[in-house]
Amino acid sequence: MTTEKKSLLEDLGSLLGERLVSVQARLGEITVVVRATEMLSVLTLMRDAEELRFAQMVDLCGMDYSEYGDGAWEGKRFAVVYHLLSVVHNRRLRVRIFAEEDDFPVLASVADIWPGANWFEREAFDLFGLIFTGHPDLRRILTDYGFVGNPFRKDFPLSGHVEMRYDPEQQRVVYQPVTVEPREVTPRILREQTYGCN
Amino acid sequence: MPEIKNYTMNFGPQHPSAHGVLRLVLELDGEVIVRADPHIGLLHRGTEKLAEHKTFLQSVPYMDRLDYVSMLCNEHAYVQAIEKLAGIEVPLRAQYIRVMYDEITRILNHLMWLGAHGLDIGAMTVFLYCFREREDLLDAYEAVSGARMHAAYYRPGGVYRDLPDSMPQYEASKIHNAAAVKKLNENRQGSLLDFLEDFTRRFPTYVDEYETLLTDNRIWKQRTVGIGVLTPERALALGITGPMLRGSGVEWDLRKKQPYAAYDKVDFDIPVGVNGDSYDRYLVRVEEMRQSNRIIKQCISWLRQNPGPVITANHKFAPPGRESMKQNMEELIHHFKLFTEGMHVPEGEAYSVVEHPKGEFGIYLVSDGANKPYRLKIRAPGFANLSSLDEMVRGHMIADVVTIIGTQDIVFGEIDR
Numbered sequence: 001m002t003t004e005k006k007s008l009l010e011d012l013g014s015l016l017g018e019r020l021v022s023v024q025a026r027l028g029e030i031t032v033v034v035r036a037t038e039m040l041s042v043l044t045l046m047r048d049a050e051e052l053r054f055a056q057m058v059d060l061c062g063m064d065y066s067e068y069g070d071g072a073w074e075g076k077r078f079a080v081v082y083h084l085l086s087v088v089h090n091r092r093l094r095v096r097i098f099a100e101e102d103d104f105p106v107l108a109s110v111a112d113i114w115p116g117a118n119w120f121e122r123e124a125f126d127l128f129g130l131i132f133t134g135h136p137d138l139r140r141i142l143t144d145y146g147f148v149g150n151p152f153r154k155d156f157p158l159s160g161h162v163e164m165r166y167d168p169e170q171q172r173v174v175y176q177p178v179t180v181e182p183r184e185v186t187p188r189i190l191r192e193q194t195y196g197c198n
Numbered sequence: 199m200p201e202i203k204n205y206t207m208n209f210g211p212q213h214p215s216a217h218g219v220l221r222l223v224l225e226l227d228g229e230v231i232v233r234a235d236p237h238i239g240l241l242h243r244g245t246e247k248l249a250e251h252k253t254f255l256q257s258v259p260y261m262d263r264l265d266y267v268s269m270l271c272n273e274h275a276y277v278q279a280i281e282k283l284a285g286i287e288v289p290l291r292a293q294y295i296r297v298m299y300d301e302i303t304r305i306l307n308h309l310m311w312l313g314a315h316g317l318d319i320g321a322m323t324v325f326l327y328c329f330r331e332r333e334d335l336l337d338a339y340e341a342v343s344g345a346r347m348h349a350a351y352y353r354p355g356g357v358y359r360d361l362p363d364s365m366p367q368y369e370a371s372k373i374h375n376a377a378a379v380k381k382l383n384e385n386r387q388g389s390l391l392d393f394l395e396d397f398t399r400r401f402p403t404y405v406d407e408y409e410t411l412l413t414d415n416r417i418w419k420q421r422t423v424g425i426g427v428l429t430p431e432r433a434l435a436l437g438i439t440g441p442m443l444r445g446s447g448v449e450w451d452l453r454k455k456q457p458y459a460a461y462d463k464v465d466f467d468i469p470v471g472v473n474g475d476s477y478d479r480y481l482v483r484v485e486e487m488r489q490s491n492r493i494i495k496q497c498i499s500w501l502r503q504n505p506g507p508v509i510t511a512n513h514k515f516a517p518p519g520r521e522s523m524k525q526n527m528e529e530l531i532h533h534f535k536l537f538t539e540g541m542h543v544p545e546g547e548a549y550s551v552v553e554h555p556k557g558e559f560g561i562y563l564v565s566d567g568a569n570k571p572y573r574l575k576i577r578a579p580g581f582a583n584l585s586s587l588d589e590m591v592r593g594h595m596i597a598d599v600v601t602i603i604g605t606q607d608i609v610f611g612e613i614d615r
Contacts, residue, residue: 056437059560061573063573070568083577115436116585117437142242143239143242144239158251188251188569191542
């Protein structure tokens with residue numbers, strides 16, 4: 001297993017070299033960061049190169065790093081994390097691509113490289129407001145018809161902004177501002193990494 | 199000449215063969231599907247967002263409610279992600295218990311699938327048989343966790359408690375007299391393992407019964423052979439995993455290829471299909487039930503011979519025993535901290551996968567060192583499988599849509615999350 005992982009690192013280095021912003025191997029998983037401007041050519045190479053052959057994009061995950069480490073994050077706010085799988089070589093790879101702008105995050109769509117990315121990109125668009133240029137059909141997917149906002153962004157409250165009820169006078173379902181009080185049962189606590197290690 | 203145009207039809211979300219809350223907008227040319235647009239999200243509960251606001255332990259029961267017919271497999275991926283990040287060693291006995299319950303879950307899922315799929319395309323009886331067997335397995339769930347379905351039995355570091363030495367018994371009532379109850383309790387006289395062993399002895403015969411009903415049934419074959427064909431290359435590109443991928447002839451099973459828990463210590467085979475149609479996927483799933491039965495048998499014999507701890511002794515992640523907690527100040531503090539503040543998972547990210555009955559179920563966990571996950575992404579196999587629906591139904595008749603929905607084995611708990 002270890003020799004194989006090492007050779008994946010070597011393969012990545014020899015094929016992509018300078019085009020990888022960073023390479024990290026931790027917990028038996030390899031994470032590479034790629035620039036948004038080069039993403040399509042790099043990802044296509046990852047799919048087609050004989051040494052890599054990542055034929056399957058297993059997962060595409062939107063990320064909002066704005067509150068990471070309670071404000072310790074200094075990089076770009078939005079990223080997309082791709083999990084790739086090579087069935088031929090039995091390897092996995094994680095690729096992280098940060099969106100250049102925080103106010104209007106745009107990335108290129110990989111739906112042409114892996115058609116399975118279609119719905120995953122719609123999901124990231126719906127929940128994080130990430131725009132994927134070149135996507136064939138970028139619509140909301142999980143939230144309600146006519147939903148406003150991007151619920152998985154860190155600045156979106158857990159209880160949301162609107163609630164639904166049946167209005168007997170108008171005889172239809174109406175939206176109104178939420179009436180529930182926000183509450184936190186267990187506060188989020190971030191301690192120094194050495195806490196409890198004596 | 200009259201103007202001929204395509205007809206758009208709405209299917210679901212309350213249609214009985216929509217398996218929950220699938221809404222399909224079908225564009226039809228006569229009776230042939232030109233385009234299918236699935237509308238999902240009617241069961242979206244924001245599990246991933248909720249998990250960001252709960253401690254790590256509080257999210258375990260949410261996992262049951264993702265794919266609510268294969269509860270413990272979901273939990274397995276989640277606790278495995280925490281264990282990977284925190285570097286927790288799971289006792290071997292706990293790993294075997296997990297493998298056994300994962301396989302019980304696989305049988306539960308496939309029975310549910312077989313029954314519902316049969317019902318959808320006109321085989322009523324098999325549903326009744328499948329639910330008869332599910333009952334025994336749900337009793338095994340109940341014996342170990344107290345809940346028939348939403349078990350919340352796996353914990354970071356092991357499982358909640360060891361397997362019970364006795365099975366709960368039926369009691370005489372207005373419906374069952376003493377003689378009937380005695381017969382019902384016949385296989386419940388010993389431990390849970392005895393009960394399961396009895397089940398594994400009976401189960402292959404039951405699978406034969408289902409196969410007698412379906413495998414060579416002319417109607418069943420007419421409804422499934424050649425319907426929804428997926429080539430291996432296309433299946434991979436679409437992100438399809440699990441029995442759907444194996445039905446297309448790709449020998450890919452994470453239990454074998456990237457073994458986790460104790461799967462490298464048990465013996466089983468991976469069934470693969472040839473043609474990639476609905477009938478092959480049916481055959482693959484039926485054979486998977488037989489293989490799961492084999493794995494359960496091996497786990498039972500191992501668990502009998504190897505008693506031991508079932509949860510890690512690292513009290514930063516698992517609670518100490520009741521006894522020691524009442525005698526030892528430090529353990530009392532551990533218990534208090536664990537159940538008020540919760541565990542702190544070290545900073546980092548981990549992607550943990552299990553071979554879920556529906557495919558590759560992954561949990562991508564990002565922790566910044568707090569007592570709650572920073573981000574939890576659930577990679578639901580059904581989501582990727584359903585996204586291929588449009589491609590699979592094109593050119594088929596309306597009635598085949600029901601077959602293809604059935605063969606995808608979709609459950610909206612995990613697709614909508």
